[in-house]
Amino acid sequence: MKKSRSDLATLLKTTQSALIVGHITPDGDSVGSSVALYHLFTGFGISTTLYSADPYPYNFMFIPGAEKVVYELPLIEPDFYVVVDAGSPQRTGEAIYQQMSVSRKPKIFFDHHVSYRDPGAFFDQVFLDDAAAATALLVHRFMKQHGYPMTREIAIAIYAAVMADTGGMRYNSTNREAFAVLSELVDFVEPWEIAAKIWEEVPHAQMRLLAEVIASIRLLAGGKAAVFEITRAQLDRYRLGPDHVDSFINYARAIAGVEVAMRFRELAPYRYKVSMRSKGNIDAAKISNEFGGGGHRNAAGFEFSGTFDEGCKLVEEIVARVAVR
Numbered sequence: 001m002k003k004s005r006s007d008l009a010t011l012l013k014t015t016q017s018a019l020i021v022g023h024i025t026p027d028g029d030s031v032g033s034s035v036a037l038y039h040l041f042t043g044f045g046i047s048t049t050l051y052s053a054d055p056y057p058y059n060f061m062f063i064p065g066a067e068k069v070v071y072e073l074p075l076i077e078p079d080f081y082v083v084v085d086a087g088s089p090q091r092t093g094e095a096i097y098q099q100m101s102v103s104r105k106p107k108i109f110f111d112h113h114v115s116y117r118d119p120g121a122f123f124d125q126v127f128l129d130d131a132a133a134a135t136a137l138l139v140h141r142f143m144k145q146h147g148y149p150m151t152r153e154i155a156i157a158i159y160a161a162v163m164a165d166t167g168g169m170r171y172n173s174t175n176r177e178a179f180a181v182l183s184e185l186v187d188f189v190e191p192w193e194i195a196a197k198i199w200e201e202v203p204h205a206q207m208r209l210l211a212e213v214i215a216s217i218r219l220l221a222g223g224k225a226a227v228f229e230i231t232r233a234q235l236d237r238y239r240l241g242p243d244h245v246d247s248f249i250n251y252a253r254a255i256a257g258v259e260v261a262m263r264f265r266e267l268a269p270y271r272y273k274v275s276m277r278s279k280g281n282i283d284a285a286k287i288s289n290e291f292g293g294g295g296h297r298n299a300a301g302f303e304f305s306g307t308f309d310e311g312c313k314l315v316e317e318i319v320a321r322v323a324v325r
């Protein structure tokens, strides 16, 4: 027998507890969307666990409520689960994915990634729109739809998430809805303060590593691709985590003539997490799908086995193939 489908608005009135999870190596949208829902749920009197498999990035910890995050799964199961911004339920992390897979509790999905084909098979209710500039905007739509009042805490979370996923309203995903929602939220937040918290609290060690990385950028495919590596030794030397190097790719992408920037971050010997940012004509999601990864048109990623030099060779081939127009 097919289980009856649950919807979030009803769950908020009929349940006592919830667990919210974003994706592994969380970004600002994952954190902001999670925290916004955390405040919404606790406002309904729901005991809410804000869970993450990986640490929240340091520059989004200023969002009120982000400090509530826990990195251990609670022993008691919640009445329902919410997954945000993850692309697929697997990208929430191994432990939580296993738990949700065997659970009969309702599961809700908020996302704007296109890579996941059949969310209805896993989730009871799906808020999915790949035209949304950030998952947090889908949270905002849900609140609007039900007339839930905006608060300062929720506004900060949503504002920060949208700023993060649009690169400060600069990326291709930036649209009318993003501007309209931020404009509405200005009644609740200080825009300059949020921008400063996200981008202008850079540790000195991070800036020094950035200088090293910028000097190492390789231009490939006739200058269409900018590629660089971040090794584990470098992160160790500067005592930095992956969240400190997330923004580096934007400097590679900013070089004139570059259509796609790729960052090879070493996970283990001969194993890299590759992040891609493209400017316009190159479809990053299409490239990453070939490697079993996913993402958006202008921001995608995958894992790569081999040396950095082998990776560069592959980038040359791929870009030569996809950059034809």
Ligand SMILES: [Mn+2]
Binding pocket: 029, 030, 085, 112, 134, 135, 165
């Ligand atoms: Mn997102």
